[in-house]
Structure formats: C-alpha cells, structure tokens
Amino acid sequence: xxxxxxxxxxxxxxxxxxxxxxxxxxxxxxxxxxxxxxxxxxxxxxxxxxxxxxxxxxxxxxxxxxxxxxxxxxxxxxxxxxxxxxxxxxxxxxxxxxxxxxxxxxxxxxxxxxxxxxxxxxxxxxxxxxxxxxxxxxxxxxxxxxxxxxxxxxxxxxxxxxxxxxxxxxxxxxxxxxxxxxxxxxxxxxxxxxxxxxxxxxxxxxxxxxxxxxxxxxxxxxxxxxxxxxxxxxxxxxxxxxxxxxxxxxxxxxxxxxxxxxxxxxxxxxxxxxxxxxxxxxxxxxxxxxxxxxxxxxxxxxxxxxxxxxxxxxxxxxxxxxxxxxxxxxxx
Numbered sequence: 001x002x003x004x005x006x007x008x009x010x011x012x013x014x015x016x017x018x019x020x021x022x023x024x025x026x027x028x029x030x031x032x033x034x035x036x037x038x039x040x041x042x043x044x045x046x047x048x049x050x051x052x053x054x055x056x057x058x059x060x061x062x063x064x065x066x067x068x069x070x071x072x073x074x075x076x077x078x079x080x081x082x083x084x085x086x087x088x089x090x091x092x093x094x095x096x097x098x099x100x101x102x103x104x105x106x107x108x109x110x111x112x113x114x115x116x117x118x119x120x121x122x123x124x125x126x127x128x129x130x131x132x133x134x135x136x137x138x139x140x141x142x143x144x145x146x147x148x149x150x151x152x153x154x155x156x157x158x159x160x161x162x163x164x165x166x167x168x169x170x171x172x173x174x175x176x177x178x179x180x181x182x183x184x185x186x187x188x189x190x191x192x193x194x195x196x197x198x199x200x201x202x203x204x205x206x207x208x209x210x211x212x213x214x215x216x217x218x219x220x221x222x223x224x225x226x227x228x229x230x231x232x233x234x235x236x237x238x239x240x241x242x243x244x245x246x247x248x249x250x251x252x253x254x255x256x257x258x259x260x261x262x263x264x265x266x267x268x269x270x271x272x273x274x275x276x277x278x279x280x281x282x283x284x285x286x287x288x289x290x291x292x293x294x295x296x297x298x299x300x301x302x303x304x305x306x307x308x309x310x311x312x313x314x315x316x317x318x319x320x321x322x323x324x325x326x327x328x329x330x331x332x
Contacts, residue, residue, distance in 0.1 A: 004035040005069045007062060008330055010307070012274060018302040021111045021134075022272045023051055027303065028058050029274060031326050032065060034089040043092030044326055045085030046243075046280070046307070050271040053215075053244050054081050061085075080246040087247035088280055096248070097279075097323035101286040104320065106313040107132050107160060107267075107294040113142060114149035122153055124301075127316045130185055130294040131157045135175060136166030143175045151183055158183055163190025165212055173203050181205040186236050189213065194224060201234050209237040209267065214254065215244045232262035239267045239296065242281060252288060259290045269296035274307035276326040282311075282318050 011026040019025055032045040047061050056064070056079035064082045067073040075086050092098060108128030110117065117125075125131055131154055135143045150159055163172060167190045176184075186209040191197060197208050213225040229235045238258040245251050255266045268281045268291060278297045285291040297318060300310040307326035311318050325331065 004033075004037060006033045006331070007031070007065060008033070008327060009058075009062070010327065012306065013304040014272075015302055015304050018111070022302060027272055027274070029307070030058060030062050030065070030085070031276075031307065032085045032089045033331055034093060036093045039093075041093045042325075043089035044276065044323070045087070045089035045092075046273055046277045046326065047081050047085035048243065048271065048273045048277070049079075049081040053241065053271050055079070056081060075247060078246075080250075081243045083246040083250065084243040084248070087249065091248055092323065097283045100322055101283050101320035103317040104268075104282040104285045104297065105129075105294040105317055106298040107296055108157070108313075108316075109296065109298045110134075110150070113138070114145040117146070117149050117153060125154060125157070127313065128294070128298075129157055129316060130160060132160040132162055132188075132296060134164070135161050136163035136172075136190055140171055140175055147175065147179060151179070158185040160185050160188055160209070161190065162188035162211070165189060165192050165194070167191055169193070169196045169200055172200060176204040176206065179204070188239060194228075197228060198234060207236040208234055209239055210235055211239040211241070211269075214238045214258075215241055226261060229258070229261045229263055232264070235263060237265050237267050237293070238263050239269050241269045241271060242284070243271055243273065243277070248284060251284065255288045255290060264290070265293040266291050267293060267295055270299060272299055272302055274303065274326065275300045275309065275311035276307045276324065278311040278318065279308075279321070279323055282320050283323065286320060 008031045011028050013026050014022045029048040034043045049056050061082040064078045107130040108125045109132050111134045172190050184206045186207050188209045189211045201208050213221050242251050258266050268285050270277050281297045298313050308324040
C-alpha cells in the first residue's frame, strides 16, 4: 500500500444492558487511516470482528492489515473484517463518503422482553416503520408474549423476527401460530435447519429474509440460498452483514447477486460496530439500487462510548452526512 498508513486500536465500552446481546463488555476495534501523499486525501476504515460472526480475531485482522500495508497481501486476500476496513479507507481516497448522500431509513431494534417494551423504549421505537425483534433466546411463551406486546403497542410498524438459527420448525411455528402475517415484514432465518424454511413459510404464511446463508461462503450455502430465492415469493430480502462479507465491492457484488435472483431488496447490517461503520452503511446504501429499504444500522445506542458523533436515527433515518474522522483527536 503506497502512502502513509496508521492503525489505532481502541476498546469501546458496551452499555450494561446490551452486554449479553453483544457478547462482551467492550467492542475491540481497529481504525485504519490511509493518507495519499500525492494528493493529501485521507481515508479511514473500521475493523471490528465479532466473536460468533467472524472467523478471524482482531489480532489476526490487524496482522493481515499490516501485511497489506507492507504489500505482502492483496486487499482481496484479507479476512472480511480487514477487507471491509481497507476498502472503505481506499475508496474514501477516491471520494466515497466525502460528500453528503441521501439519508438511509433505519429499522428499529429491540432486544428486550415484553415487560421491557415500555416507556422510553416504546417512545424510541415509535419513529420506525420496521422494528426488529430477537426471538429464540427465551421460552416459547416469552417469545410469544414479546411478539404480541410489540404488535399491540407498535400498531404502525411491521416486525422483523430474527431467530439467529436458534429454533426448531415446531418451536418457531408454535410462537407464530395465529399471528397476522400482514404485520410481519419477514422472518430472518430463525431455523437451525434452513432447509425447512419453505415449510415454515407456507405453514405460517410469512415471507423469509436470508441472513446466515448470505454470509456463508460454502458451495452448499450458495446452492441453498439460490434454491430458496428463485421464484421471488418465499425470500423477500437478503441481509448483508457488511464486515462479514468483506470489501465494499464484495458487498455490492452480493447485492447484485440477490438482484439477479429476483430478491426485491437487500438490507445492510453491521456487527455492533461504532457509528463510523453505521455512517459508512448509509453511503453504501445510497450506491446500491436494490437497497432502498430500512436497514439494520440502528445500534449506536448499544455503546457507552463511540468513535464519532453517535449515529442515532432521527424520524426513522440516519442522515447522509459526509463521513467523519473517527477519534479525530487521536490522529493529530
């Protein structure tokens, strides 16, 4: 990599109520700064692999970035979280994110219980037309109570129910039995066996969004997601977990793959990264034709500290401001 490059490692505290969801007390992050010495342009990237989602650790990702800096490894050879950071930084040198873009609609995110869906949380979620809930982490009765409570107190919203492949077909069907399909935007790959998604969809009358199958690089996963997607009736969206897919071009390519198979939309999603990555998602969404929908980027409130001004949604959107400098004071 030509030009000056620096790596800054930080630990961002996670709010106590979000630690079980995130899986850690802190999000360990590496920020990349690339300077084009010929033009003086500067680009930044965020590398924050998450245990359980990424195969690489932060140490491994940083080691790979050092090899990329030294010219010993191509960007395409980097692990996904490192490629995401490096490509963001280098594309910024060419103008990506340096000017305002259209705002991105955001899906509200709630990871609590039915009893916690009150007060300030209810007020916060009232701005969103789409709201994502986590299911499959509690008892069937508790999951059912959560869905019913959300439908009652958020009458304007449609729900996205994410089971993270934790549920059996029988359990998921039991939770959803009798729920009005018109109020459910989609089920986000809730079954441990994704081959049963067709049976689930027909049984409960609800459409599907693919998530884990989209990230999975194996030939088997590719074949299954293509099989489930063809026809355009069962699968309504692919969720693109950006830093798990790799470079910005890799994310765009996966969005194009979805479009070619007839998927109506792709939903960008992060991995509890800082607000810098959330704002990168806003700019990336503006550049992808089939990404005109509510995205899974409303997670800034989970962190107690952030890399820049928190990207809190306002009236259900995150503004498309030019990308900020993460930890601006650290690079002086």
